[in-house]
Amino acid sequence: MGHRPGRREHQLLGRVRVESTGSYGAGLASFLRRAGDQVVEVNRGDRAVRHLRGKDDTIDAETAARNVLSGSATATPKTGEGTVEMIRQVKIAKDTATKARTQAIITLKAVLVNAPAELREALEPLNDRELLDACRALRYESMDGPEDAARYTLRALADRHRSLDYEARRHERILDTLTDRAAPTLTSQFGIAADCAAELLIVVGDNPERIRSEAALAKLCGACPIPASSGKTTRHRLNRGGHRQANAALHRILVVRMRLHQPTIAYVERRSREGRTTKEILRCLKRHLIREIYQILVSPHKAENLSSAA
Known part of the structure; x- marks a missing residue:
């Protein structure tokens, strides 16, 4: 008879996909990470598929497995330990x-x-x-x-x-x-108070290097432009997805800057003269703000990881 591992023994699995790493799967993800496994987050399946097929544990498990096999499940979960x-x-x-x-x-x-x-x-x-x-x-x-x-x-x-x-x-x-x-540098920026900084830090997590690019952070915060073109009209609209609390924090920061921050006021006036609407200007400003936040919260960690790997 082969040896059966005890409750505290763990065989290294390598790369493990876990669903709901921010809630019900957080304990399992933390255990696997401490044991040396690489944890990949499996996001919720397509809502259209769920609407057509229904929902139960078996269907959800099958959908998660298909996401893994197709290679669409590649997100690194937050560590939640800092x-x-x-x-x-x-x-x-x-x-x-x-x-x-x-x-x-x-x-x-x-x-x-x-x-x-x-x-x-x-x-x-x-x-x-x-x-x-x-x-x-x-x-x-x-x-x-x-x-x-x-x-x-x-x-x-x-x-x-x-x-x-x-x-x-x-x-x-x-x-x-x-x-x-x-993030002392973040809270020292114009218009970014502790409450807004907290929302942005929560989105980024304790392991900012998991965010692959500036565009990924913009999508995560619902600040990436969404094409809304038709025929000869080419335009973009505000994103209604992403982390809504982080998007609201970006909005509050920009409301303050549009009233009191002279470079932002000058930008709004210039874009208004070009015929841009307030919503279009706000969308552009959110994208600029994401670039600023990315340079503060994510880029230093990526540079640190590259230097340590070298």
Whole structure:
């Protein structure tokens, strides 16, 4: 009888294709990588094929195998074992706290609409900060009527907003520290704050060398031009695919630069005189910004790998 490997023993497999390396397959991918295997990510199959054939584990496994055999599965997954993975986890906490904070003040204002007239008339003219302070100062003697319940609810929601605000600000400070540690050059660029830098770092990952080219990064962020020509008309449009959070981060950076960054303002004015629309200018600016980000985040790692290989 042959020897059966124990749970902690591992036979080197060489090159292994793993699906969902960023979620359910992350643990397996990490184990194989530490064991010395080369892990290749198998992306989700064609949606049109899935629509025609349906979906279950057997069909998904067959589709993944066909992608491997055809050579279309070549992506290197993120390692998820460095500072960028720390940024990703902290950003989840920060984003959920921010969303809950917004929901708290929306709910507070909805409660105020149906509050007793005297209470509503006193609080409605206030701005958000004054409204929150006034609601935290509300008192009630006992639960004898709707006004007491309204005072209690408004104060509870205002306290919740303050607690979530403190939490979100704490996450922001940690995020600032981590992004400065991971990419100090990126956060020093005009208009790139910690939140946008975090989104871009999350897309690139802890192993930026996995991104083959500047065009690959543009496609990953949904910033590559998509042909939209017809007949004698030759044009391109904005990409609706890619990582939408990273694309939104690029948009926020460019909104700031188009208002305050003089070289960007001059570029927009020149392209406008040439007859370009705002969407076309924005598409071009996103591509220029991707080039800038690629030179900061990816190129140094590629050069380092080439020098070490030599």
